[in-house]
Amino acid sequence: MKLTLKIWRQENASAAGAMHTYELDGVSQDMSFLEMLDLLNEQLVTSGQEPVAFDSDCREGICGTCSLMINGEAHGPEVTTTCQLHMRSFTDGETITIEPWRADPFPVIKDLIVDRSAFDRIIQSGGYISANTGSAPEANSVPAPRDKAMRAFNAATCIGCGACVAACPNGSASLFMGAKITALGELPQGQPERYSRVVDMVSQHDAEGFGGCTNIGECTNACPKEIPLDVISQLNKDLRTAIAQGR
């Protein structure tokens, strides 16, 4: 396949960026999208040009590192991560536009790489169950209903990639946050901190500059792990309860 790639290049956070156009030949349909970029980079290096910087690590859809806007969509046209998107989803001769995640709380570091440390800070604000090492009771002493454990698991599959934020017109991280709140809140172990958690996380979310949720649903459409929109309802419900409790 032969492709025209329009790629955002930006030297660093403070430099101005611009779209650059590259022609790339010899792309196989079996390549992943990132392997296609590897091929481009190999050719750039050989011709003495700096390769395009982009983030990726596990390349099997689970670490959440890869993060590209492809033709205006987070992770591209399929419901998956960029590393699991393959070139058979594109056609010979196509022009593909590649940009970094778009969201103010995710500033660009270089080219297609953004800083998502805001997510770590949201977790630091309360996205955990306080359980010191060595203080745990015997695991089966606290049974967890199977359906609740399943819901917790489904929410916990969030990989923290940030596609939800990138896809949201308001730049909200509510799906990310709702997933964590639902995962921890569904289990008996998570109850003591349930309502302080939601208040603290929402407060940190807002302080980071993420926008409010207006239930547009672009987040869940872009989510490679198909986290359902009802985690945001759970978030709102827990928040209402917390406020009612005077937290």
Add this chain to the structure above:
Amino acid sequence: MASVHFLPGLTPTNTAPVQKSDDAAGFYVLGDKLVDPKAPTGPIAERWTTRKFENRLVNPANRRKLNIIIVGTGLAGGAAAATLGEAGYNVKVFCYQDSPRRAHSIAAQGGINAAKNYKEDGDSTYRLFYDTVKGGDYRARESNVYRLAEESANIIDQCVAQGVPFAREYGGLLDNRSFGGVQVSRTFYARGQTGQQLLLGAYQALERQVAEGTVEQFTRHEMLEVVVADGKARGIIARDMVTGAIETHIADVVVLATGGYGNVFYLSTNAMGSNVTASWRAHRKGAYMANPCYTQIHPTCIPVTGDHQSKLTLMSESLRNDGRVWVPKKAEDCEKDPRDIPEEDRDYFLERIYPAFGNLVPRDIASRAAKYMCDEGRGVGPTVKEVGPDGVERQVRRGVYLDLTDAIRRLGRDKVEEKYDNLLDMYARITGENPYEVPMRIYPAVHYVMGGLWVDYELQSSIPGLFVTGEANFSDHGANRLGASALMQGLADGYFVLPNTIRDYLADGPFEPIDESHPAVVEARESVQERIDKFLSINGSRSVESFHKELGTIMWEYCGMERTKEGLTRAIGLIRDLKKEFWSNVRVLGSGESLNQDLEKAGRVADFIELGELMCIDALNRRESCGGHFRGESQTEDGEALRHDDEFAYVAAWEWGGDDGAPVLHKEDLIYTAIEMKQRSYK
């Protein structure tokens, strides 16, 4: 025979080996025998409890005066940082990823073993210990493995308390399943994403400590040198990968939890960034590298289809519970659509050769069998170009079928879909084929390394003050790792073992303060800077990537699933040539003062090249077949791995011999007192 290695009060069930063969003569220097100076004594079930009691304590008020550096934030590093932070020490934790949550532990699929005996099916700490030692082909230390089995139950308690959503039964209790190589159900799991859930548990515990201020977190930082001052590890030199700044971090103790080095093969199931640099830099400073040749090849990965692949993807071993592995009986059928090959023309080779275990034989055995089928010319899928051990290029099909047709017929498509959902979707996505209609194709790929930095029972390396945990050390899996035991080791080391051993070392602290002007710091910083300058100044004609690919081809061909004296000797020569070319012809563009992924990679590939040479020397020396190390010269009449306990029941701990010198081999005899060494058989 040296009797000094027999611990007082214990009767060994084996005797210390005397190596008779010397295939690697000329490639190494024989050093002194090594004894684990901290090896515990007494009845095996009491060793760890006794040690925990005997190790000195550090009172809470003194802990905040002690500084700990941890490199790596996977299960071992993340858990250790969280636990030591909670205990009140000052912890600095480093990772090259943008967040600790992305460490490659996250990609583990299957599960985590624990001797809880929730199924009352005869499991026990001793049985988990026994299975692990046997699975590792009797090349692990029994005290370490027993401790691992002992701590396994605590891990489950800890993770459940953190909210890890393990699979549950309808009554709300934890569910278990069984895994390759064992006959009890002791594997706890969270669908096919157990590693992710365990890592998020550790990550959340870690972030909680970051908020508490006990842990300072450095992301997008790469450790490039260890500072060894006055004989002790006292810090690291790290590069801020965003700004390029070279930073010095001083501490009282340094912990490496940096994972495995499977990426030396270029194609592996490891993450793209997984590397050996932290370990290798420590090795060059005096830390011994143990059993580097032990590589676990996982049998069920998606095969290579051309030369464009950047990595390989694992398909969980659990598929072998229902999938039947086969190749055509006749080579001329290999091009056919598998659905057109009648039953009588299919060779279900695992069921044929290993009727007792069938498709569920352990990983090393299943992998080798698949290789032999393809070597015979009965592989399936696209042909790929290879350079053979003779140096000649050839076209081979590298794939065997993993067929779910019978399972779909028996259970119905819905059941199969429910059981394996995301795995089959992933396969379809990568290959573009529908696994419900056409048999999947699989082939072995490099997955995990059992070798790593040598540590004593306390997880301390041969450099005082440098501790090594998880996959980065060599200690617990012997020559082969059973499924669902990597997660167990990472978390046991991080939550329970290291915090109990490091305190004994720290009880001597705080150590003499040092600062940036200390000669050891100056030397380390300068060597880091010189190396970076060197990479950027070579300005040759070949990309870093092309060197990595070439190294990988050499390693896979000659130090992969089957090794021979001839092939390994050839590989060492090829790697030495490659190293010369790398340092004179690599091309790294851009600058050191900004984010530069090629520069990062250049440093890693340079270290992989040196490691690759050592792996080949280690493999050449070990003229026996055990676990993930199969020497063509050492097999039984029917082609099974043949160990030589009389010669090789030792840990090979290699000391860096200098840039122009040969590595020095220290042997640590493996003495079993609680378990008897037996030939493994799965027939």
